[in-house]
Amino acid sequence: MTPSTRSTSFPPRAPADFSINQMTVKQLSLPDLVTACADLGVRGVGLWREPVKEYGVEAAARLVRAAGLRVTTLCRGGFLTAVDPGERARALADNRAAVEEAAALGTDTLVLVCGGLPDGDRDLPAARERVADALAELAPYAAGHAVRLAVEPLHPMFAADRCVVSTLGQALDLAERFPAEQVGVCVDTYHVWWDDLAPAALARAGAGGRLHAFQLADWTTPLPRGVLTGRGRLGDGSIDFRAWRALAEAAGYRGPVEVELFNEALWAADGREVLADTIHRYTTHTR
Amino acid sequence: MTPSTRSTSFPPRAPADFSINQMTVKQLSLPDLVTACADLGVRGVGLWREPVKEYGVEAAARLVRAAGLRVTTLCRGGFLTAVDPGERARALADNRAAVEEAAALGTDTLVLVCGGLPDGDRDLPAARERVADALAELAPYAAGHAVRLAVEPLHPMFAADRCVVSTLGQALDLAERFPAEQVGVCVDTYHVWWDDLAPAALARAGAGGRLHAFQLADWTTPLPRGVLTGRGRLGDGSIDFRAWRALAEAAGYRGPVEVELFNEALWAADGREVLADTIHRYTTHTR
Numbered sequence: 001m002t003p004s005t006r007s008t009s010f011p012p013r014a015p016a017d018f019s020i021n022q023m024t025v026k027q028l029s030l031p032d033l034v035t036a037c038a039d040l041g042v043r044g045v046g047l048w049r050e051p052v053k054e055y056g057v058e059a060a061a062r063l064v065r066a067a068g069l070r071v072t073t074l075c076r077g078g079f080l081t082a083v084d085p086g087e088r089a090r091a092l093a094d095n096r097a098a099v100e101e102a103a104a105l106g107t108d109t110l111v112l113v114c115g116g117l118p119d120g121d122r123d124l125p126a127a128r129e130r131v132a133d134a135l136a137e138l139a140p141y142a143a144g145h146a147v148r149l150a151v152e153p154l155h156p157m158f159a160a161d162r163c164v165v166s167t168l169g170q171a172l173d174l175a176e177r178f179p180a181e182q183v184g185v186c187v188d189t190y191h192v193w194w195d196d197l198a199p200a201a202l203a204r205a206g207a208g209g210r211l212h213a214f215q216l217a218d219w220t221t222p223l224p225r226g227v228l229t230g231r232g233r234l235g236d237g238s239i240d241f242r243a244w245r246a247l248a249e250a251a252g253y254r255g256p257v258e259v260e261l262f263n264e265a266l267w268a269a270d271g272r273e274v275l276a277d278t279i280h281r282y283t284t285h286t287r
Numbered sequence: 288m289t290p291s292t293r294s295t296s297f298p299p300r301a302p303a304d305f306s307i308n309q310m311t312v313k314q315l316s317l318p319d320l321v322t323a324c325a326d327l328g329v330r331g332v333g334l335w336r337e338p339v340k341e342y343g344v345e346a347a348a349r350l351v352r353a354a355g356l357r358v359t360t361l362c363r364g365g366f367l368t369a370v371d372p373g374e375r376a377r378a379l380a381d382n383r384a385a386v387e388e389a390a391a392l393g394t395d396t397l398v399l400v401c402g403g404l405p406d407g408d409r410d411l412p413a414a415r416e417r418v419a420d421a422l423a424e425l426a427p428y429a430a431g432h433a434v435r436l437a438v439e440p441l442h443p444m445f446a447a448d449r450c451v452v453s454t455l456g457q458a459l460d461l462a463e464r465f466p467a468e469q470v471g472v473c474v475d476t477y478h479v480w481w482d483d484l485a486p487a488a489l490a491r492a493g494a495g496g497r498l499h500a501f502q503l504a505d506w507t508t509p510l511p512r513g514v515l516t517g518r519g520r521l522g523d524g525s526i527d528f529r530a531w532r533a534l535a536e537a538a539g540y541r542g543p544v545e546v547e548l549f550n551e552a553l554w555a556a557d558g559r560e561v562l563a564d565t566i567h568r569y570t571t572h573t574r
Contacts, residue, residue: 122527124481157444159481160525161508166481194411194446194453221448226509238447240409 019044021260028271071107080134081115150186168201184210190217206251306331308547315558358394367421368402437473455488471497477504493538
């Protein structure tokens, strides 16, 4: 197969900026994922802490480095809203460990999901302020490891139980309390696509040097019970990926673009085929 | 039973500003609902078009009038995002009928759920603009019947399939293109509770004379499949109703407060008991 025919064959070789988030194909072991990436020309991968730790952080780092893969993000730190001092101390310690793992893996970006309301708590503004307090402790530590924290706003349907930071504007309000090289944002289309204020916030993030990660997933309905695993393949849902990618580029973003899907049907399928299909859809729907 | 003991008995008499949205107790027939309201001192009811039409609009109007009940809102018009000219014409005709039904029932407020994206459509801004175009046709017609249109922002999780207006700020941006006595907003805590910009928008709505309806439901997790019927009883979830009610009052709102729950478990229970419990929770959790 020559390079010229490769570009029209299925599966297509992955574009240079494409990155696969490990969760999209979590049925693949880390070695199988790395092999599949090599076979399909994927140059970037977003990793998750749990499977990395299971494999061994140092071993995982060696594996991806040997394959010439770039770790585009580590997912995820965060869960910083506890009121209880002991819980809070444990969360901070866990986030320092996440920073160290990110550094070991050679990625400069740790994605943070900030955490929901503690049980029985109804004070969103106070929970958001506790996130800011935690960032103040973590950001310098991360910077000391050459790791940037990327605050990810999650869709408002997760505000109670997963992330009290619901919009890109809020995430930037938090990040901008700190130096841009320490704290920025992670923008996932799945979480922000509905928000008429998000395009301006994306430009603001870019102008401030805070657009640390950019992820894609499509919005499909009906949502499943618990709403966590209903992310759609690119092109299956309501999101205009060409528009969002153009907005990110207009904001100055030149980094990798991760596709991150949580989807039971995809997890039940062949992981290599899911990866190939994801590349195909990325090529088809974002340009 | 004397008035003084009534106030401490269970169920409590409904506070003067309490209104029950018919959907909360949809297992009750309209006559049973009216009787239950009389027995429990409920003075306001938010009605839905489908059960009202099934009973007969004029008969329903006579029934509630004879009981001294105030119809606080009619739910709902809207679904104004069609691109197809025939569909659009049918939607406008249906909304004019809804205006006439509201007038016949003696309510001054028609709640609008604006509609989602047409199948295969990914252009949210264009869909929102079609809503504005439709409001321009409907608002004068409604005003001619002494009915105000109340644009209801729905939670962003409904942006694709139910309502492209996702925040109170957006709803106000739409409403403010028209006179305040023609187009305002309906604020439901379930839809806006997560939004840090909603309190300021609520004040803006009040200052502009556009806070036409105020509804309560609690946010509970996990959300059920389809996410439509997961609304929680007041006090069961994450929403601080005292804070939201205080915000509405600070915005100058002195109107009825509807409790509107869509909840399979409540629909399976005894409707009168659900109504009594709803009054009790309203009294307990909003002051």
